[in-house]
Amino acid sequence: MESMLSKRIIPCLDVRDGKTTKGIKFSDNVDIGDPVEMARFYYEEGADEIVFYDITASNEKRDIMIDVVRRVAETIFIPFSVGGGIRTIEDMRKVLLAGAEKISVNSAAVRNPEIIARGAEAFGNQCIVLGMDVKHVGKSEKIPSGYEIVINGGRTFMGIDALQWAKEAEKLGAGEICLNSIDADGTCEGYELTLTSLISENVGIPVIASGGAGRPEHLYDVLTKGKADAALIASMVHYGTYSISGIKTCLDESGVKVRKSW
Amino acid sequence: MIAIIKYDAGNLTSVERAVTHLGFKSVVTDDLKKIAGAERIIFPGVGAAGSAMESIRRLGLDKAIKEAFLSGKPVLGICIGTQIIMDYSEENDTSCMGIIRGKVLSFRFDESRKNGTVLKIPHMGWNRITVHRKHFVLSDIKDEDEFYFVHGYYPSPDDKDQLIGTTEYGIRFASVIGYKNIIATQFHPEKSGRPGLSILKNFCVWNPC
Numbered sequence: 001m002e003s004m005l006s007k008r009i010i011p012c013l014d015v016r017d018g019k020t021t022k023g024i025k026f027s028d029n030v031d032i033g034d035p036v037e038m039a040r041f042y043y044e045e046g047a048d049e050i051v052f053y054d055i056t057a058s059n060e061k062r063d064i065m066i067d068v069v070r071r072v073a074e075t076i077f078i079p080f081s082v083g084g085g086i087r088t089i090e091d092m093r094k095v096l097l098a099g100a101e102k103i104s105v106n107s108a109a110v111r112n113p114e115i116i117a118r119g120a121e122a123f124g125n126q127c128i129v130l131g132m133d134v135k136h137v138g139k140s141e142k143i144p145s146g147y148e149i150v151i152n153g154g155r156t157f158m159g160i161d162a163l164q165w166a167k168e169a170e171k172l173g174a175g176e177i178c179l180n181s182i183d184a185d186g187t188c189e190g191y192e193l194t195l196t197s198l199i200s201e202n203v204g205i206p207v208i209a210s211g212g213a214g215r216p217e218h219l220y221d222v223l224t225k226g227k228a229d230a231a232l233i234a235s236m237v238h239y240g241t242y243s244i245s246g247i248k249t250c251l252d253e254s255g256v257k258v259r260k261s262w
Numbered sequence: 263m264i265a266i267i268k269y270d271a272g273n274l275t276s277v278e279r280a281v282t283h284l285g286f287k288s289v290v291t292d293d294l295k296k297i298a299g300a301e302r303i304i305f306p307g308v309g310a311a312g313s314a315m316e317s318i319r320r321l322g323l324d325k326a327i328k329e330a331f332l333s334g335k336p337v338l339g340i341c342i343g344t345q346i347i348m349d350y351s352e353e354n355d356t357s358c359m360g361i362i363r364g365k366v367l368s369f370r371f372d373e374s375r376k377n378g379t380v381l382k383i384p385h386m387g388w389n390r391i392t393v394h395r396k397h398f399v400l401s402d403i404k405d406e407d408e409f410y411f412v413h414g415y416y417p418s419p420d421d422k423d424q425l426i427g428t429t430e431y432g433i434r435f436a437s438v439i440g441y442k443n444i445i446a447t448q449f450h451p452e453k454s455g456r457p458g459l460s461i462l463k464n465f466c467v468w469n470p471c
Contacts, residue, residue, distance in 0.1 A: 005387040005431070006408060043455070048388055074279050079410060079453050099275060101453065124309050126384060126412045176386070204382055227380075229387065259388045261406040262455045 006259045007223045007251070008048035008230035009244055010208060011237055013038055015084075016055045018064040036071045042237070043076040045244040046262045050076065051104070051178070051208075051232060054084035066098045073099020083131055083178075092119050096127060104178055106131035107151040110158055110165075113172055120173025129208075130174040134162045134195060135182045147195055154182035162195070163202060170203045177203065178232065180210040188214025188235065196226035208232055216242065216250035223256050264288040264466065265300035267327065267343070269307070270317035277306045277340065280452035280459060286466045297326045302336040302466070305343035306452075311366065311415070312354025314342050324359050331361055331444055338399075338465045339446030344439065345417050347446060353415050362441055364419035371432050381432045384414040389449075391427040391437050399445050399464045400426065400438065407457035409437070409449035416448060443470040 014021040019033045039050050052072070054065045062085060069082055082095045083104030092103045103123075109116050109130060119128045135154060139146040147162035166177055179199055181192035191212045200207040209228035213219060219231045236242050248258045266277055268290045281288045281304070288304070289296060297303065305327060307314055318324050327347075331337050339347050346358040351366035358366070371381050388408040393400055416435035419425065426445070427438030437448045445465065451458035 005385070005389055008387055073276065074283065077280055077283070077453060077459055078455050097275070099279065101276075126308065126386065175384070201380070204380075206382055206386055229382070259408045261404060261408065261457070 004257055005229070006048070006257050007228075008208070009046075009219070009247060009251075009258065010049045010051055010230055010232050011042045011047050011244065012051040012053065012210070012232045012234045014053045014055050014234075015065060015068060016057075017061050018056075018068055021055065035068050036075055039072045039076050039080070042244060043078055046248055046259070047078065047244050048259055049078055049101075049230070050080040052080065052082045052084075052100075054082065056085065059085075066094055069095055069098035069100050081129055083129070087115070089115070089118055089122055092123065092127075096123055102127050102129050102176070104129035104131045106133065109169065110149060110151055110160065113168065116169055116172040116174050120175070125173045125175035128174050129176045129178050130166070130169040131178045131180065132162060132166065132169075132199075133180050133182050134192075136192070136195070145198060147198070150182055163198060166199050166203050170205050174205060176206045176208065178208040178210055179228075180232075181212060184212030185210070187212050190214065190218040191222035191226055191228075191231070193221055193226040196222055196228050200227040200229070206230065216247045219247060220251055220254050220256060223251070263296075263300050264302050264304060265297045266290045266304045266306060267297065267323055268292040269321055269323055270309070270313060274306055276450075277304055277452045277462075280462055281466065284459060284463050284466065292321050292323060294322055294326050297323075297330065300330070300335070302338070302468075303327065303330045304338045304340065304465075305347070306340040307342035307346075308412075309342055310353055311342065311346055311351035311356040311358065315346055315351075315356050315358060318346065318359075328359065328361060331442075334443050334470070336465060336468050336470055337444040338462075339439075339444065340452070341413060341448060341450055344446035344448050345413075345415060347444070348417050348419070351415060361444065362417070362419055362424060362439060362446070363421060364417060366415050366417050368415050369432060384412055385416075385431045386412045388454075389429050389431060389437075391429050391449075393427050393438075395423075395426050395440070397426050397438070397440050397445065398468050398470075399440075399461055401464060402460040403457055409447075409451070409454040409458060411437075411449045413448060417446075 079101035081102035
């Protein structure tokens, strides 16, 4: 067990037009919707990494996110990644130059898998995170794992097997996979453990589990039974129900190796 | 002034931001004169040994860094910067700078499972260091502190007296190397929160004799 890395706890912030869509509710009931201040809060709380998803709809407002990334990079000194709206190598370069550690590609990679290889060549595998949105559809000839890749928030089925896609992305040069279960997402009833362990045990790159976190036990389950290397959390910390340090204490007491000193 | 060596390697700005945050002046540069005139040198980097060395040689930076080292200036290597100060790297079969005797080796896990646990490569995430020799730059580090690593190769100095800190990931490897006025970390102090920043801060005021 000595050789094991600490399991990472990663808060995820959705950002639209430079503002987070869900503010943190602090004990004094003041909502903070500034992604830079939220990042600082989670950094000081012991987050191991932070994920930003830019859900800005219009292209004209994309540069607002670059400014957010730059200010976050001046404020926190842990790795963070940025996803959403990244379609080209040039998009990647902008975000990395602004100070992000990693960029994540999701639907752009489904449409054009080459972007993974080109991004990995240009910036190194460790920079490229493959975001996967996955739905359980049952095993079939076309979808042997029973899990299918979806895009557009789960509305469009792509006819691609999730396990095959994960393996292909690893070959193309993805350095990490952020695996989101559309079925579990938003339920707060726990991560999709079967899917997570299936992917994690069949690729050689780290897997971040996403979707379904509602209680610290859910993180325990996905980091042990689910074989995930990291767990993404959102509303359970954004609304002040749990703190990152509290979640880490629970995990530590249950025997999961986490970073306890920051 | 601290010179942060600029070459074709990713993420040089994060080191600069961290140093600025700590209140020290730095410049990211490949200008040989500026490097020669700097008080101390940080040699960071993310990427592969082959292309890093090619870029370093093309810009004449290998000589500049060696001269800085020989002149007694404090030099800090980070990640790929720590690897290519060695003699040789297995990555891309690369002949390196030879400031520290030894090789850079690839992680190889024969049975990819140890105790039923898959050890993934690269070694990416937070891990601890065991300090073997006291060093001013590490003086604020506590046993339970962790540091952010992302690498598939690790440095292996010939002279074990240069092992300042080691980390375990399948094997025990050199995560901090120190020799005279050079200190080099395999992890990223600029991305390792409070303990990482303490290393950068101590480096910025370190006077090796």
